[in-house]
Amino acid sequence: MDSQQSTNYLIHLECADCGATVSAETIQHLCPACGGILLARYDLARIQAEVPRERIASRLWSDGLWRYAELLPLDDPADPMEHVTLGEGATPLLALPWLSAELGVDAWLKDEGLNPTGSFKARGAAVGVTRAKRLGARTIALPTAGNAGAAWAAYGARAGLPVVVAMPRDAPALTQREVSLYGARLHLVDGLISDAGKWIAQGVQAEGWYDASTFKEPYRLEGKKTMGYELAEQFGWRPPDVILYPTGGGVGLIGFWKAFQEMAALGWLAEGAKPPRLVVVQAAGCAPVVRAWEAQAEATEFWQGAQTVAAGLRVPGPLAGRLILRVLRETQGTALAIEDDDLRRALGELGRHGLWVCPEGAALLPAVRRLRNEGWLREGERVVLLNTGSGLVYPDVESLNE
Ligand SMILES: *Cc1c(COP(=O)(O)O)cnc(C)c1O
Numbered sequence: 573m574d575s576q577q578s579t580n581y582l583i584h585l586e587c588a589d590c591g592a593t594v595s596a597e598t599i600q601h602l603c604p605a606c607g608g609i610l611l612a613r614y615d616l617a618r619i620q621a622e623v624p625r626e627r628i629a630s631r632l633w634s635d636g637l638w639r640y641a642e643l644l645p646l647d648d649p650a651d652p653m654e655h656v657t658l659g660e661g662a663t664p665l666l667a668l669p670w671l672s673a674e675l676g677v678d679a680w681l682k683d684e685g686l687n688p689t690g691s692f693k694a695r696g697a698a699v700g701v702t703r704a705k706r707l708g709a710r711t712i713a714l715p716t717a718g719n720a721g722a723a724w725a726a727y728g729a730r731a732g733l734p735v736v737v738a739m740p741r742d743a744p745a746l747t748q749r750e751v752s753l754y755g756a757r758l759h760l761v762d763g764l765i766s767d768a769g770k771w772i773a774q775g776v777q778a779e780g781w782y783d784a785s786t787f788k789e790p791y792r793l794e795g796k797k798t799m800g801y802e803l804a805e806q807f808g809w810r811p812p813d814v815i816l817y818p819t820g821g822g823v824g825l826i827g828f829w830k831a832f833q834e835m836a837a838l839g840w841l842a843e844g845a846k847p848p849r850l851v852v853v854q855a856a857g858c859a860p861v862v863r864a865w866e867a868q869a870e871a872t873e874f875w876q877g878a879q880t881v882a883a884g885l886r887v888p889g890p891l892a893g894r895l896i897l898r899v900l901r902e903t904q905g906t907a908l909a910i911e912d913d914d915l916r917r918a919l920g921e922l923g924r925h926g927l928w929v930c931p932e933g934a935a936l937l938p939a940v941r942r943l944r945n946e947g948w949l950r951e952g953e954r955v956v957l958l959n960t961g962s963g964l965v966y967p968d969v970e971s972l973n974e
Pocket residue numbers: 691693719720786818819820821822823824825884885930932933960961
C-alpha cells in the first residue's frame with residue numbers, strides 16, 4: 573500500500589468470513605466473493621507509530637466520537653469539515669453504587685440515551701452518512717425497528733442527502749414522526765424489520781438506492797465501535813471485565829469486539845489488560861442469538877413470531893448471527909434472554925434511581941443479577957451495562973410499577 577504523506581489510515585475492507593479484501597474507495601456492501609460481512613481495516617502499525625493515545629486524550633471531549641478520527645473512515649482525519657455531525661458520542665459513564673453494593677461487583681452504566689435522536693444509533697449514522705456522502709451515494713435507504721431510521725434520517729438531512737426508511741407499522745410512534753420531520757420518505761410495513769428489509773432490497777435493485785441496512789455497508793459499525801474506545805478511555809484505558817449489551821442486529825456488540833482488538837494491537841490498553849467478556853442480552857420473545865448460543869450452534873435461525881416491547885431487540889434474523897456467536901466464543905462471553913415483564917419492572921426500578929432508560933437497556937438489570945447469582949459474574953468484577961437509548965423515545969412503554 574502506498575502510504576507516503578497520506579493522513580488516511582484506512583487500508584481496505586476485509587471479509588469477516590473468507591478474508592477477501594476489497595477497495596474502501598468505492599461503494600461496497602457485502603463481500604463480492606462470499607456474501608460475508610465487510611470490516612474496515614486500518615494501518616494500525618502506522619497509527620501506533622504516529623498517534624500516541626495521549627494525543628487522543630488531549631482532544632476536546634465535546635468533539636465526541638471524532639476524537640478517534642484516525643480510526644474512522646475519513647480522507648483527512650484532521651479536517652472537521654468532512655464530518656457529518658450533530659454532536660454524537662461523549663456520553664456519560666455513571667457509577668451504580670446501589671447495584672454494586674447489592675451484587676458485590678463494580679457496576680457502571682454507559683448512557684447512550686444522550687445522543688442526538690436519543691439512541692446510540694446516532695454514532696452509526698454519523699459515520700455511515702459521512703462515508704456514504706464521500707463515496708457519492710445519492711439516496712440512502714434502510715429498514716429499521718425504529719431508532720436507526722430516526723438517526724439516519726436526521727444525519728441524511730444534515731448532509732443534504734435523501735433518505736428512504738422502511739419500518740414496521742407498530743414501531744415506536746415517535747421514531748416514525750422523527751423520520752417524517754427530518755424530511756425522509758417513510759414506508760410502513762405490516763410486519764417486522766425483516767419484512768421492511770425485503771421492501772428496501774427491491775428499491776435498491778430497482779432504484780439504485782444506497783443500501784444502508786445493518787451490516788450491508790461497513791461504516792455504521794465504525795461509528796458504533798467508538799463506544800469501546802470511549803469506554804476504555806473513561807476507565808483510564810483499562811477495559812471493564814464484562815459488558816452487557818442489548819442485542820438486536822449485533823452492531824454494537826461486534827463494535828466492542830473490534831474496538832478492543834484494535835486498541836490491543838495499537839498498544840493503547842493498560843498493562844496486562846484483557847479484553848472484556850461480552851454478553852448478549854435479548855428479549856425472551858425474540859432471542860435467536862440466545863437460542864443458538866445455548867445450542868452451541870454456529871449460526872442463528874430465524875425466530876418465528878417475534879414479539880417484545882423492546883423494539884430494538886425485535887430482530888428475528890440478524891445478518892451477523894454467525895459473527896455475533898463467534899464474538900461470544902472469542903471473548904468468553906455468554907447470552908441470556910429476559911421476559912418483557914421483568915424488563916418493565918427494571919424500567920421502574922431504574923427510574924427510581926434517576927435513570928429513564930430504554931426498554932432494551934432496562935433488560936440489562938435483571939440480566940446482571942442473574943449472571944451474578946449464577947456465579948458467571950464474579951465478586952469484585954467491573955461490569956458495564958450499556959444503555960442504548962433514552963426512555964423518552966418510548967413514552968408508551970410503561971413500567972410495571974410506576
Ligand atoms: C438498535 C437498538 C438496539 C440493538 O442494537 P444492535 O447494535 O442492532 O444490536 C438496542 N437498543 C436500542 C435502543 C436500539 O435502538
